[in-house]
Amino acid sequence: MERCAAFQIMAPYGQKGRWRELMPSARELRVELGCGKGRFTVETAKAEPDVLFLAIERVPDAMVVAMERAAREKLENVRFIDADVNQLPEFFAPGEVDRIYINFCDPWPKSNQAKRRLTHGNFLKLYRRVLVMGGQIWFKSDNEKLFAFSREEIPQFGFSLSEVTDDLHADGPTGVMTDYEAKFYEQGIPIHRLVATMTPWTDEGNDTDGKGG
Numbered sequence: 001m002e003r004c005a006a007f008q009i010m011a012p013y014g015q016k017g018r019w020r021e022l023m024p025s026a027r028e029l030r031v032e033l034g035c036g037k038g039r040f041t042v043e044t045a046k047a048e049p050d051v052l053f054l055a056i057e058r059v060p061d062a063m064v065v066a067m068e069r070a071a072r073e074k075l076e077n078v079r080f081i082d083a084d085v086n087q088l089p090e091f092f093a094p095g096e097v098d099r100i101y102i103n104f105c106d107p108w109p110k111s112n113q114a115k116r117r118l119t120h121g122n123f124l125k126l127y128r129r130v131l132v133m134g135g136q137i138w139f140k141s142d143n144e145k146l147f148a149f150s151r152e153e154i155p156q157f158g159f160s161l162s163e164v165t166d167d168l169h170a171d172g173p174t175g176v177m178t179d180y181e182a183k184f185y186e187q188g189i190p191i192h193r194l195v196a197t198m199t200p201w202t203d204e205g206n207d208t209d210g211k212g213g
Contacts, residue, residue: 004067008080009054017093019054023077026052028098031130033085033105033118034058038066040103040178045070045078047176053078056085085118085126092130100127102139104180107146119150124157128198137196140168142184147192154194158201164194 009015015022019029027050035041035055045053055078057063063080070078083091105118114120119139127137137159141147147166155161167190168174181191 004064004071007067007070007078008063008082012081012083012091016091017096019092019096020052022079023052026050026077028052029054029096030099030101031088031092031097032056032101032103034103035066035080036062036103037179038062038069039182040101040176041066041078042069042073042075043176045075046073049077051077054081055079056081056083058082058084085123088126089129094129095132095135097130098132098135100131100135100137102137103178104141105146107141107143109143109145114149117146117149119146119153121153121157124154124159125203128158128201131198133198133200135198137198138193139196140178140181140191140193142180142189142191144192147194151194154196158199159196160199162195162197166190166192168193 020026029052032041032053032055035057036059038055041053041055045051055066057066057080060082063082067080070080081091102118106116108114108116115122117123131137137154139150141150144166151161151164169185169191173185177185184191
């Protein structure tokens with residue numbers, strides 16, 4: 001952890017509204033929720049050096065591996081944050097984020113666990129508080145039921161869906177893969193993906209009690 005200290009933001013709450021000071025020339029600011037060991041983070045950051053990437057991860061061992069990967073590549077456009085997703089509005093200002101990546105999050109399969117899914121309405125409302133209007137969520141999952149839930153849930157909270165597919169790699173590898181995704185691809189497990197674009201929306205008491213799913 002000490003060797004990679006330069007890649008970790010130790011006090012994210014003090015950065016609210018000031019993230020672009022880390023990279024004033026950044027074309028966009030993107031956030032990855034649960035970066036794991038960082039394969040997707042690092043490869044995406046390498047491919048788009050003019051974008052500032054902030055990767056959130058709560059598992060220390062995984063984050064160390066991710067930071068080591070970034071250090072080996074000498075990346076200057078990626079930083080890592082140890083924080084809970086529900087704290088996003090506490091360290092990002094409204095409209096500060098251009099894109100959020102959610103890759104292979106825990107499906108929380110039981111009905112009474114729906115509120116813990118990162119595509120549940122309660123989380124979608126949080127994302128709306130930090131995304132710029134027209135900002136996007138890029139979501140990938142190997143879990144068919146979670147994806148079906150997400151396709152129904154996300155549009156109810158002011159997002160329009162596009163690029164929806166139930167087999168992203170049907171014609172061969174597409175885009176940067178996570179470590180999990182590469183294993184799933186080798187095993188022939190189809191990957192579900194969608195892009196959700198934020199549109200104007202008024203909260204009219206949508207049901208977010210977690211029923212169903």
